[in-house]
Amino acid sequence: MIELATDIPRQLTARINQLALDADRPVPLSADQKSLLKAQIKQLLVKHNAQLVAHYYVDADLQALAEETGGVVADSLEMANFGAQSAADLLVVCGVRFMGETAKLLSPEKTVLMPDLQATCSLDVGCPADEFAQFCAQYPDHKVVVYANTSVEVKALADWVVTSGNALQIVRHLKAQGDKIIWAPDQHLGHWIEQETGVEMIRWMGHCIVHDEFKAFELEQLKQRYPDAKVLVHPESAAAVVALADVVGSTKVLINAVQSLPDQQFIVATDQGIFYKMQQLAPHKQLIVAPTDSKAKQCISCANCPWMGMNSLTNLAAVLTYFDNQDASTKNHEIILDESKRQQALVALNRMLAFSREHGLVVKR
Known part of the structure; x- marks a missing residue:
């Protein structure tokens, strides 16, 4: 019989939901504003020998900018590995806080900044x-x-x-x-x-909070509307949703499925941020958002992580400007780890990295 830890206390679940609802969403920008911010960011990245790394779930503009500047769009471990292999002095991590921490774990000698340290994860x-x-x-x-x-x-x-x-x-x-x-x-x-x-x-x-909101009842109805579509599901979803999937796996597995399978339609049950990379690699294929609505028609994330959404061109430019001006505000964006905790965490992380290298599961460092 499988034993289970006590469920997250109701007050903690309520706090998580409230944090998600309170997360600051970026103000929409015009094309000209985006162009000016991108130019500023690129200049500052070069000036400070900085590398931009972005997760698949952040805004498409940030993913594109990471690629344009020689950075990477990846999952959290590949982001950290990329940063560790980089000759950059400064890593700028567009994602959520644990991703910045993982980058710092593997690159303690580098300065690691994030557009918003309040971007967390449920x-x-x-x-x-x-x-x-x-x-x-x-x-x-x-x-x-x-x-x-x-x-x-x-x-x-x-x-x-x-x-x-x-x-x-x-x-x-x-x-x-x-x-x-x-x-x-x-x-x-x-x-x-x-x-x-x-x-x-x-x-x-x-x-x-993103993957927990995909619903089997609505997904079954959507499958009836698109009978030829393959269903792609991240395993952070509930068992009833996973049971309806044609492919279950990590972000990289789901991206590879869209690129490699001959099918032309895909129902995707993960954060919509992944559509940028999927569409880039398979531009002629149709991607359909899996439903997050319950029968009550309510959701917290609606297939977009609110904390990933706190990363923007605006606050990315701001943090690089703080760093450039040696402004004290930089400290509000820098990942600082207790060295004893870093060393303890590194034991478990290095054990995984060694296993993964041995079995061909991760990029070598």
Whole structure:
């Protein structure tokens, strides 16, 4: 029988939802305003030997700018790996806070800035390190496996850090060794891993507010409207949604599916930010947003992470300007890690990186 961690307290869930609703959305810009900001950003990136790295879920303008300036658009681990391999002195991370922390973990000698340090993640907020430490203490004979979407303090408590791209292989490896496992924080990803590996894990019951809102009832109706469409689902979605998928996997797996499969229509159950890269690689294919509405017609994210949406050309230009002017405001955008926590977290992260390099699952450092 699978044991489950106590569900996230209602007050914490309410706080997560309120944070999402309160997240500052960028003001729309005109084409001329965008052009001026991009020119300013490019100039400052060159001046300070800076590298721009962006996640698949941020605004398309930021993804395009990262590519135009020699940076990268990727998932969180590839972003950090790219930064670590770069000769840049300054890394600017467009994403959410744990991604900036991961970049700093692997590049402690570099300055790491973010457009908005308040850009968080419901999985991160929903797994407070102090509460998780108390939970882990109840199971001292278990290996602690945490998803990359967690704070550096939570990673410091872990034996392994994993991504959605390598979690299956690492859990199978632990199963072969006879290890018992605590999993955190995403309950749906954990359940999918259990189903795929046959491993019973003690799961922390967190969730991603974007992927948790895709609904099987509405997805079934949409499949009837588009019977030829392949359904692509990220495993952070609920089991009923995953069960309707033709392809289940990480952002990279879903992007590769659109590019490589012969089908012309795809229903995509992940953040809409991914459409930029999908459309870039498969411009003639039709991408359809999976429904997030419940029968009550309500949603918090509506397939757009509100915290990813806090990254914009405006605040990206601002943080680079602060840095250029040696303004004290730069500190409000810089990732600073406690060195002891960084070293502890690095143990679990390096263990995952070594395993992934050995099995061809990650870019070499």
